[in-house]
Amino acid sequence: MEYSNLLYEKDGGIGFVTLNRPKALNALNAALMKEISHLMDQIAADPTVQVVIITGSGEKSFVAGADITEMQPMSAVEGRNWGKFGQATFDKIEKLPQPVIAAVNGFALGGGCELAMACDIRIASEKAKFGQPEVSLGITPGFGGTQRLSRLVGKGRAKELLFTGDLIDAQEAYRIGLVNKVTAPEELLNAAKALAQKIMSRAPVAVQVCKAAVNEGLDVDLDSGVAYEAEVFGLCFATGDQKEGMAAFVEKRPAKFTGK
Numbered sequence: 001m002e003y004s005n006l007l008y009e010k011d012g013g014i015g016f017v018t019l020n021r022p023k024a025l026n027a028l029n030a031a032l033m034k035e036i037s038h039l040m041d042q043i044a045a046d047p048t049v050q051v052v053i054i055t056g057s058g059e060k061s062f063v064a065g066a067d068i069t070e071m072q073p074m075s076a077v078e079g080r081n082w083g084k085f086g087q088a089t090f091d092k093i094e095k096l097p098q099p100v101i102a103a104v105n106g107f108a109l110g111g112g113c114e115l116a117m118a119c120d121i122r123i124a125s126e127k128a129k130f131g132q133p134e135v136s137l138g139i140t141p142g143f144g145g146t147q148r149l150s151r152l153v154g155k156g157r158a159k160e161l162l163f164t165g166d167l168i169d170a171q172e173a174y175r176i177g178l179v180n181k182v183t184a185p186e187e188l189l190n191a192a193k194a195l196a197q198k199i200m201s202r203a204p205v206a207v208q209v210c211k212a213a214v215n216e217g218l219d220v221d222l223d224s225g226v227a228y229e230a231e232v233f234g235l236c237f238a239t240g241d242q243k244e245g246m247a248a249f250v251e252k253r254p255a256k257f258t259g260k
C-alpha cells in the first residue's frame, strides 16, 4: 500500500511513523486511519522492527483529533462504524508485539489523545497540549478515550477532563500520569530515540512478553494476571536470551541478546 497521509521509515530497529497531514493539524480522516491500520499489520509481522515511535508532522500538532469535516454529516450508524474502526485500529497499536512510544510534539486532542494513550509510553514536548474536547462538539470520545483515560489517570481526573473538554499542558499531563516524561521541543525525538535504544538493548522476547503481560493483566483479576505471568516467566527460560543474560551477569560482562 502506498501511504500518502503518513511517512514510515525504518532506522536500525526503530519503526518511525510520522502522521502527515500538517495543514489539518494531522487530523485523523478515514484515509489516514486506513493507512495506520495497514501499517500496524505490516509492523506486527516485521521482526526487524523492535520499537515503534509515532509522532506528528509540523511543529504545532501531534494529532488534533478525528477529522471534524468528515464526521459532520455522519448518521448514528456511520458514527458507530467510524468509532468501531477507530477503536480496532488503536487496538492494533496497543496489541502490537513491539513497544510503541508516542512522541507528542503538539496538540493531542480527541482522537489524538486517544492515539497517544493507545501507545505504551508517552513523551511530550513542553509545547504539547492534551484534551478530550468532544463534548464541545456534541459527541463523546469514540476511539477509546472514555476507557483508556480513566485507566491511565483515574476516574475523577478522567471525568473532569471528559466533562469540561479542557486542554491541559504537558506539565499537568505529567503530573497526573498521562505522560511519562516532558522534554524541550527540540529534544523530543532524541529523547524518544534514546528510550527506544535503551529498550532495544534489553532481551527482545522478554520486553515483548512484559508488554503482553501488562496488557493481559489489566483486563483480568490479580490471580489470573499473576497466573499469566508465571506462564510467560517460565517460557523465558526456554530462550537463548535467558541463557545469555544470566551468563553475562555471572561473567561480569555486557549481554549480547539475539531475540531468540
Ligand code: CAA
Pocket (backbone or CB within 6 Å): 023, 024, 025, 027, 028, 064, 065, 066, 067, 068, 069, 086, 107, 109, 110, 111, 112, 114, 133, 134, 137, 140, 141, 142, 143, 145
Ligand atoms: N478536524 C479537521 N480539521 C481540523 C481539525 C480536526 N479535528 N483540527 C484542526 N483542523 C484544521 C482547521 O480546520 C484548520 O483548517 P483550515 O486552515 O483549512 O481552516 C487547520 O486545521 C488549522 O487549525 P486552526 O486554524 O483551528 O488552528 P488554531 O491554532 O487556531 O487551533 C486547535 C488549533 C485548538 C487544535 C483547533 O484547530 C481545534 O480546536 N481543533 C479541533 C480539536 C478537536 O475538537 N478535536 C476533537 C475532534 S472529535 C474526535 O476526535 C472524536 C473522537 O474521539 C474520535
